[in-house]
Amino acid sequence: MPVALITGCSSGIGRALADAFKAAGYQVWASARKTEDVAQLNAAGFTAVQLDVNDGQALEQLSERINQQHGGLDVLVNNAGYGAMGPLLDGGVQAMQRQFETNVFAIVGVTRAFFPVLRRARGLVVNIGSVSGVLVTPFAGAYCASKAAVHALSDALRMELAPFGIRVMEVQPGAIASSFAKNAGHEAEQLISEQSPWWPLRDGIRARARASQHNPTPAHEFAAGLLKAARQPKPPRLLRLGNGSRALPLIATWLPSGLLQKGLMKRFGLKGSL
Secondary structure, three states, rough: OOOOOOOOOOHHHHHHHHHHHOOOOEEEEEEEEOOOHHHHHHHOOOEEEEEEOOOOOHHHHHHHHHHHHHHOEEEEEEEOOOOOOOHHHHHHHHHHHHHHHHHHHHHHHHHHHHHHHHHHHHHHEEEEHHHHHHOOOOOOOOHHHHHHHHHHHHHHHOOOOOOOOOEEEEEEOOOEEOHHHHHHHHHHHOOOOOOOOHHHHHHHHHHHHHHHHHHOHHHHHHHHHHHHHHHHOOOEEEEEEEEEOHHHHHHHHHHHHHHHHHHHHHOOOOOOOO
16 A cells, blocks of 8 residues: 655645545545644544644654554655745744745755655655745745745755655645635734734735635645646656646746736735836
């Protein structure tokens, strides 16, 4: 039985992926941070583990558990992440650090910890990026930057892991039905303040936090597409799934940047000359 480890399985994409891989016959190790989420995953038949993807010691211990029980890891899905929303200067360096710790640094930390078991199985690493790493919007600068970094890291890891038989597939979702917008909205509300110069533009900030749920693709459809790609003898280097996942990168590529940015400013209530 092939073995998969998926991080961030409390809801949305992560939970849908866990369900899809389990239905396909994988032994699924599903991680979440909160105790109640771990309990629900256990009840659903997964090997659930409480895990902070930034806890190096916990990652090493889990890697050893998987090694002892299975001897290898066929698929690692680096899914854990969140969207920091709001003006970059309101969030400042601390917000950027938190965003990169979970969305970027953890990919390196998790993959490093599980490298030995991935190497034994000649496994696959799946990094969940975003089209937001290609088409950058206002009020999501930290998130967009983190996903652009995921793209760069995936390219580097793909080349560096190839000699060990480990493949890397980056996935750039479009709009997927999940709790992302709710969580992003909560992040935004932590920054929205009457003391901010961007207070008059708060409706635009909230609109950006909700943008990922505009006509979203169901999470189970996204998971089925990812599973199909992951099971190919040669998984694609880059996989785009979900509403907008193909159109938005094309817009970012072919539309003049000045025109694109003016359109995005108008969309989110910003005025001024570029």
